[in-house]
Amino acid sequence: MGSDSPDPIELDSLTKYYGDVRGVESLSFTVERGESFGFLGPNGAGKSTAIRVLLGLLKPTEGTASLMGRDVTDRNELRDAKRHLGYLPSDVAFYDRVTGADVLDHFGRLRGDVRREELLERFPVPLDRNVKAYSSGNRQKLAIVAAFMHEPDLAIMDEPTAGLDPLVQNEFYELLAERRDAGRTSFFSSHILSEVRRVCDRVGIIRNGRLIELDTVENILAEGGTIATVRLAEEPPAAALEFEGVARVDRRDGEYRLVLAREFDALIDRLHEYTVLEMEVREASIEDVFMHFYGGGDEGGADFEATEGDTEP
Numbered sequence: 001m002g003s004d005s006p007d008p009i010e011l012d013s014l015t016k017y018y019g020d021v022r023g024v025e026s027l028s029f030t031v032e033r034g035e036s037f038g039f040l041g042p043n044g045a046g047k048s049t050a051i052r053v054l055l056g057l058l059k060p061t062e063g064t065a066s067l068m069g070r071d072v073t074d075r076n077e078l079r080d081a082k083r084h085l086g087y088l089p090s091d092v093a094f095y096d097r098v099t100g101a102d103v104l105d106h107f108g109r110l111r112g113d114v115r116r117e118e119l120l121e122r123f124p125v126p127l128d129r130n131v132k133a134y135s136s137g138n139r140q141k142l143a144i145v146a147a148f149m150h151e152p153d154l155a156i157m158d159e160p161t162a163g164l165d166p167l168v169q170n171e172f173y174e175l176l177a178e179r180r181d182a183g184r185t186s187f188f189s190s191h192i193l194s195e196v197r198r199v200c201d202r203v204g205i206i207r208n209g210r211l212i213e214l215d216t217v218e219n220i221l222a223e224g225g226t227i228a229t230v231r232l233a234e235e236p237p238a239a240a241l242e243f244e245g246v247a248r249v250d251r252r253d254g255e256y257r258l259v260l261a262r263e264f265d266a267l268i269d270r271l272h273e274y275t276v277l278e279m280e281v282r283e284a285s286i287e288d289v290f291m292h293f294y295g296g297g298d299e300g301g302a303d304f305e306a307t308e309g310d311t312e313p
């Protein structure tokens with residue numbers, strides 16, 4: 001693509017208030033072409049608000065939002081942008097009195113459907129049945145086919161895998177991987193850390209309506225350091241284990257949990273003073289690292305959904 005092609009998503013000082021209630025505040029970031037971008041944050045952080053502004057469903061209080069260079073507050077520009085957009089909402093709702101085939105015909109007429117048959121094979125649904133009779137998983141699969149069958153340059157997804165069974169989830173990750181290989185852009189909100197690690201190149205973390213981190217998953221994990229858990233015969237005060245290279249010490253149930261910079265020689269030296277009963281050293285997991293951004297907010301604690309994969313080093 002030429003360097004003059006506009007960024008798929010650009011938010012500039014975007015602010016949205018619902019009356020006195022803050023949705024998002026001074027949100028600025030750009031999603032680049034070909035990126036898989038994860039939009040993370042605790043409940044109520046403002047993710048859906050930002051997504052709804054991007055889709056033209058809410059008007060910004062201040063600032064601007066654009067999709068592929070088109071201003072989303074301009075009706076004509078928004079219509080133009082939407083031809084290249086696939087949207088997957090978190091709560092999929094269709095008009096009740098139509099069949100799955102009707103839904104796909106409708107979107108196919110609007111935007112095209114080059115991948116319809118192939119996607120239906122991968123995400124099969126009872127096409128002839130009324131969508132009212134669909135299970136929530138089938139509704140979600142139909143929404144996936146509808147969102148991706150025109151091979152959109154940009155996909156915006158609000159917690160796309162919530163409610164999908166593991167096999168369908170895997171197929172969906174495959175689809176996202178294909179998009180990435182083809183240089184297409186994906187933007188999605190998520191609470192599932194294994195998914196973020198597997199799928200995202202870069203993440204933006206928002207808390208209380210503001211962006212608090214924007215980096216590659218790789219960099220964020222690299223800065224997470226090493227976690228050492230030690231059980232000692234003695235019980236020194238936690239402060240005794242605070243030395244250079246230790247970012248943090250927590251003491252719980254007779255164990256000390258230390259967040260260290262990569263090197264842990266200093267820890268080994270220090271532990272010579274004690275009797276070590278047990279010790280485990282591992283790379284920080286994505287959960288260890290991301291919880292740091294979530295903790296201590298005035299809107300409650302962590303709400304990430306942990307899966308088995310998240311706890312691996």
Ligand SMILES: Nc1ncnc2c1ncn2[C@@H]1O[C@H](COP(=O)(O)OP(=O)(O)OP(=O)(O)O)[C@@H](O)[C@H]1O
Nearest residue numbers: 018021022023041042043044045046047048049050
């Ligand atoms: N229609 C509305 N009217 C008033 N306040 C709203 C409305 N929609 C959202 N809010 C408020 O805006 C803030 C951001 O909410 P938003 O739904 O964007 O968060 P979120 O990050 O998507 O949360 P979740 O992870 O729970 O979906 C919250 O304080 C919420 O209560």
